[in-house]
Amino acid sequence: MPARCVLCRQPAGRHISLCRECESSLKTNPTNCESCARPLQKSGLCGECQKNPPYYDKTLAPLLYKDAVRNLLIELKFHEKLLNAKILAEVFTRLTNNDCHPDLMIPVPLHSGRLRERGYNQSLEIAREITAIHKIPFARKGCERRINTARQSELPMQQRKANVRGAFQSCRRFDNLHIAIIDDVMTTGNTVNELSKVLKKSGARRVDVWVIARA
Template sequence: MVNNWLKIIQRNLIPPRCVLCGDTGFADLDLCAGCLGDLPRNLCCCYRCGEPFASELALPSLCGRCLKRSPQFDETYAPYLYRYQMPYLIGQLKFGRDYKNARLLAMLLGEHIAAGAELPELLLPMPLHPKRYRERGFNQSIEIARHLARRFDIPLDFYSAVRSRDTLHQAGLPAKQRLKNMRGAFRLRKTLQADHVAIVDDVMTTGATVSALAGVLKQAGVGRVDVWVCARA
């Protein structure tokens, strides 16, 4: 109750402003209605990896890549495409330490999750290698996951999964090389007491990184692994 009153007071004294154009925010978002409507939605995609389809399909379907070689995770929730203003919103958080974007991205992702996802028992942010964490000073996936954990009242675990190998940046690698690059990249400090886990990340490209982590979770006895990601490249 107290938190709700604080939010109401804050909203009246400092109303949200659009981080893209500076106009008045819409529905408690730091985006106006126009900029929100301009964000590229991932409306028709592979239900397993979130890859967008070229045309709309009537039923949930798998893409050719998942039919040929299924990833280790079970389902992906990726409400937006990594185009237009999404790289800016994610980049400002990731490299500019604009923490309010973590709240915004979590609210956008949370609306998508609330629309129909089966909630997991545990949220697991994508871990950074300690070297990269020291360089960046924080983990953007943890910041996004904090807001989602509060919204859905789900435990957040940013301790158990460890990125044990400092892999090459995935962005410039072909798909096959991405898979090879991620072998042995993750380990668990302890067994997770959950059968259904959702990995939270900012953006997914081919899914090789999150599939490697999901594989470690599955080997440790987790039955189902979903992926919650803000945008799909």
């Protein structure tokens, strides 16, 4: 069966289930902060990163969390549309076109209780697909989420930082490794920053953040 485009339902005409037209209609994030990928008018560092430099070194977030991208990510996260992880990992790779090869990818871990509830971790599904393209290994059990934090999306912005404080614990050393944290969407960046802090304390030399979309 030829693949159908998940957005327009027409034959996609290629191996991924997204036709070229629908792919080119996705909202991209071309000019953004070198550190946190917040959309900016011109390249450089945003005011927030200048004031409070994050623990991670660089963020790749090629799409904006809007319209079709938002729908694909919501379907992936809450409705088990795992095919969307494959499509979005492919789009991520094309748009970032990056020649940077981290030693290891770490999907943002879910708390075991949340994982049981949902049955899968969308960040791990994305990491699995990026591995298939880039051949960068990913660690399934490098870090744990030891606190079942309230969902960031349900909290006001000013409470999100405190909500994830101390949420992660590393299960090993990452001495001298260059790591890419994998997640679906980045909003305030507090979650990935907290995880970056833990990875750097466990020896990581460099931590990048790779997310599909920036909110």
